[in-house]
Amino acid sequence: MPELPEVETVRRGLAPAMEGSRIGRLELRRADLRFPFPPGFAERVSGTRIVGIGRRAKYLLIDLDSNETVVAHLGMSGSFRIEQETENELPGTFHHARSKDEKHDHVIFHLERAGGSMRVIYNDPRRFGFMDLLPRVDLDNYPALRQLGPEPVGNALDAEGLAVRFAGRSQPLKAALLDQSNIAGLGNIYVCEALWRAGLSPKKPAGATVTPTGRPKRELFELVDAIRAVIADAIAAGGSSLRDHIRTDGTLGYFQHTFRVYDREGHACANPECDGTVARIVQSGRSTFFCSRCQK
Incomplete structure (x- = not known):
């Protein structure tokens, strides 16, 4: 999709x-x-x-x-x-x-x-x-729009707002990011990519990114930066041309050529300081791609 x-x-x-x-x-x-x-x-x-x-x-x-x-x-x-x-x-x-x-x-x-x-x-x-x-x-x-969280572009998304949503949550970070009431518009591809950029495991509990007093930890600030960056890069490249997606001028986006983990199971981690291998697991029926060595 x-x-x-x-x-x-x-x-x-x-x-x-x-x-x-x-x-x-x-x-x-x-x-x-x-x-x-x-x-x-x-x-x-x-x-x-x-x-x-x-x-x-x-x-x-x-x-x-x-x-x-x-x-x-x-x-x-x-x-x-x-x-x-x-x-x-x-x-x-x-x-x-x-x-x-x-x-x-x-x-x-x-x-x-x-x-x-x-x-x-x-x-x-x-x-x-x-x-x-x-x-x-x-x-x-409108039913499809009224429960949506902040957009992952501009200044609407911030670590403080996510901390409120994530505090006390045992839900895996991957699932929390796919929840459209937390962040609007994020899907499987860019969640995988953002988590890799932030060095965070998709299995990490969302609440673990928040302090006991409800403040965002440093890793949550880094995650927000990673989300903004991966979305900005993808928009600049024209999106991901997986399956049927085609731009209005008839061409395809090329962001898939810069994927670091998504659909790269068995490939070496793209982090030059890591000697790990990209793995694939299934979370809530969706494929998750990540490097267990550098994503903690």
């Missing part, structure tokens, strides 16, 4: 084409994705102007001048592509096979702007993604 850097990459790719454009028509080629489309979806969106493209955790937020917001989630295989109305070829070079069968093109935004018409097409072979529409003022109470 695309994680926060992939979704941020999609947002940045869509913004130049979509922001300021008028949606001449919203074409729905089926009645549902993971969930049914909201009542009157096409009619409510068609004719509006897009005033901004935002993101919260792994959700895209398309703000309309009707004061409504389209909430979109990519699921496992969802992606957007941008096409000029006069062109049918998908731009970019692909490293992995990608379906061009139009039966997987489920939602098409027909856009009108000063530079000409274009289409933004949502393709989703597995149909695990979804789109919803709601008044912008109701976003904070």
